[in-house]
Amino acid sequence: MNRFSRILAGVDSSHASRDAFDYALAMSGRYGAELVVVHAVPPDRPFSWHADARVALMERLRREAAQTNVVLTERVQTGDPAETILLHAGSLRPDVIVVGTAQRSGIERLRAGSVAERVAAKAAVPVLVVPRRRRTSAAQPFRHIAVAVDFSPSSDRAIEQAQALATGPSDRITLIHVVPGFSPAVRPYLDGYSVMPYQDERIREARLRLRDAASVARTTRIPVDARVVPGDTTTEINRVVDTIGADVLIVGIPKRGAVSRAVFGTTAARLHRTARVPLMTAPDTERVVNAEGDSPTRRLVA
Numbered sequence: 001m002n003r004f005s006r007i008l009a010g011v012d013s014s015h016a017s018r019d020a021f022d023y024a025l026a027m028s029g030r031y032g033a034e035l036v037v038v039h040a041v042p043p044d045r046p047f048s049w050h051a052d053a054r055v056a057l058m059e060r061l062r063r064e065a066a067q068t069n070v071v072l073t074e075r076v077q078t079g080d081p082a083e084t085i086l087l088h089a090g091s092l093r094p095d096v097i098v099v100g101t102a103q104r105s106g107i108e109r110l111r112a113g114s115v116a117e118r119v120a121a122k123a124a125v126p127v128l129v130v131p132r133r134r135r136t137s138a139a140q141p142f143r144h145i146a147v148a149v150d151f152s153p154s155s156d157r158a159i160e161q162a163q164a165l166a167t168g169p170s171d172r173i174t175l176i177h178v179v180p181g182f183s184p185a186v187r188p189y190l191d192g193y194s195v196m197p198y199q200d201e202r203i204r205e206a207r208l209r210l211r212d213a214a215s216v217a218r219t220t221r222i223p224v225d226a227r228v229v230p231g232d233t234t235t236e237i238n239r240v241v242d243t244i245g246a247d248v249l250i251v252g253i254p255k256r257g258a259v260s261r262a263v264f265g266t267t268a269a270r271l272h273r274t275a276r277v278p279l280m281t282a283p284d285t286e287r288v289v290n291a292e293g294d295s296p297t298r299r300l301v302a
Helices: 015-031 051-067 081-092 115-122 153-165 195-220 233-244 258-263 266-274
Strands: 006-010 034-041 072-078 096-101 127-131 144-148 172-179 224-230 248-253 279-283 285-289 296-300
Touching (some): 006 015, 006 081, 015 096, 034 051, 034 081, 051 072, 072 081, 081 096, 081 115, 096 115, 115 127, 115 266, 144 153, 144 233, 172 195, 172 233, 195 224, 233 266, 266 279
Parallel strands (some): 006 034, 144 172, 248 279
Antiparallel strands (some): 127 279
């Protein structure tokens, strides 16, 4: 199980980047992980572009890392931000990539996709996307972890990541499964057409399957709850996360080809734009043994 020994964070001078660094630093401090920060200089600018501001940024990040006894390494390179982050992730093999997002919408986002979406779409390791937050308190290690479950292999990877995050005595995990159908707040009178009995049967079956998944997750002795709700998948996941007060949501990313990699899963893409808590995407990977012996690495399942 991945216990986070190296964390990579994409940084720049934006507020979204600052929020991402705060969470990356909090995670590094909790798990004793090395923190690598990657900064990309725009490819259409000279390397000296905003050099003074970049130096000041790195000095501040080093100072904050030193205050929490976190080992910090810096990487600065000219290139597209998403591609630069992925390049360093490929060589450094971090256990998670942390990036911020302003959750853009409309034409601005569709023009090329956000850096966070592009990284999550292509990364072979989990990606934590941190939305803008109100600075009323410092970023804290995750204690209540929600996992979106659809009973696919990618859901298994998401549950594994939840187990890796949940290490403290006060941590807990909630598994969420949404049965597509009517929202529990709007119960239409369609019993005569067998719609409601059919949906109720699907909910009962889902509860049994989710109970089994929760039993497996409990092997770590971390409290695990299970929620099954009907309705629109993205809407209900966000609603449950808000209701239970979870502070991070994990969703699995299925096996991907060239086309599906571009959108990396409809539910995940929607959650990237709507989730109000940090969202971790867990790609469907398998563990392999490297040539040197029994040290585990990961690869993306084709």
